[in-house]
Amino acid sequence: MTTPTVARGLLGRVVKDLENRILEGSWRERTRLPSERALAESHGVSRATVREAIQRLVARGLLETRRGSGVFVVGAQPARASAPWLQLIAQSAPMRSDTLEFRLIFECASARFAAERASADELAEMADILERMKKAVHARKVDEEAATDAAFHAALARASHNIMLDHFHASVITLLREHIISNTYDAARDSANARQRALARLAQHQRVFDAVRARQPQAAFEAMREHLDFVGRQFPGDG
Incomplete structure (x- = not known):
């Protein structure tokens, strides 16, 4: 049985890996991500963990979901009001x-x-x-x-x-x-x-x-x- 601590560690690892692929340019802007199943298999985690990792990166503005199309890397954004x-x-x-x-x-x-x-x-x-x-x-x-x-x-x-x-x-x-x-x-x-x-x-x-x-x-x-x-x-x- 996966403990809460282990689950958080797995989630953090997936989030970090997906983030690195985006920020380092492995996945360019507007790239469609692999399916949840494919990501889960490549990371050795459940689809639920992958889904939560994606949701966190969507909330941070790095990914976007398109109904019926999948998950995509967000394109370059204009400067925010914080700058x-x-x-x-x-x-x-x-x-x-x-x-x-x-x-x-x-x-x-x-x-x-x-x-x-x-x-x-x-x-x-x-x-x-x-x-x-x-x-x-x-x-x-x-x-x-x-x-x-x-x-x-x-x-x-x-x-x-x-x-x-x-x-x-x-x-x-x-x-x-x-x-x-x-x-x-x-x-x-x-x-x-x-x-x-x-x-x-x-x-x-x-x-x-x-x-x-x-x-x-x-x-x-x-x-x-x-x-x-x-x-x-x-x-x-x-x-």
């Missing part, structure tokens, strides 16, 4: 230079960790994004270039496998995506230099990816720093 500084950013957009300074800290760290931790699937995702970016640049499709640029940086943050970086990125993803896309469009307005700059940005993203793929953390860090420095130099004197 007033994020609300301030939303209400008063920061200067481009301030955002670039923030990105130097955040994205250089993401690149370094991604070089150490990116999975084969994540490397394949980044390679695919870069291929689409290359086609967009050569076809002079600024909208597609902007979209793939933002997608590359988001993929890099996920590949860092740092829970704090990933969650922080999710909280400011809208701001960063708009910043990256705006930079691409604004740089394209300088018709005399737009083509050359687009090719330079493409090469810079490729260098970041090459360093990540080669498992060279410092090279990835430096490649990202050089890319962000270049982005800043496109807009001299722009606050």
Whole structure:
């Protein structure tokens, strides 16, 4: 007979395992979880224990149940009211230079960790994004270039496998995506230099990816720093 203490221990173990799979990226957002039966068998516990573990993670906002469809990982959520500084950013957009300074800290760290931790699937995702970016640049499709640029940086943050970086990125993803896309469009307005700059940005993203793929953390860090420095130099004197 299972004692209450043992039951609590089993429940805690299942909750922790499911939580880790979500936070570490084994299960991406909007992924459908295996059935209760499959989870119970893999953890060596009852379906009731699995059901309670899921309910606890639903209550914490990590999972959601969809009637008739199953249980799914919740997608990235916007910043909550408990983060007033994020609300301030939303209400008063920061200067481009301030955002670039923030990105130097955040994205250089993401690149370094991604070089150490990116999975084969994540490397394949980044390679695919870069291929689409290359086609967009050569076809002079600024909208597609902007979209793939933002997608590359988001993929890099996920590949860092740092829970704090990933969650922080999710909280400011809208701001960063708009910043990256705006930079691409604004740089394209300088018709005399737009083509050359687009090719330079493409090469810079490729260098970041090459360093990540080669498992060279410092090279990835430096490649990202050089890319962000270049982005800043496109807009001299722009606050």
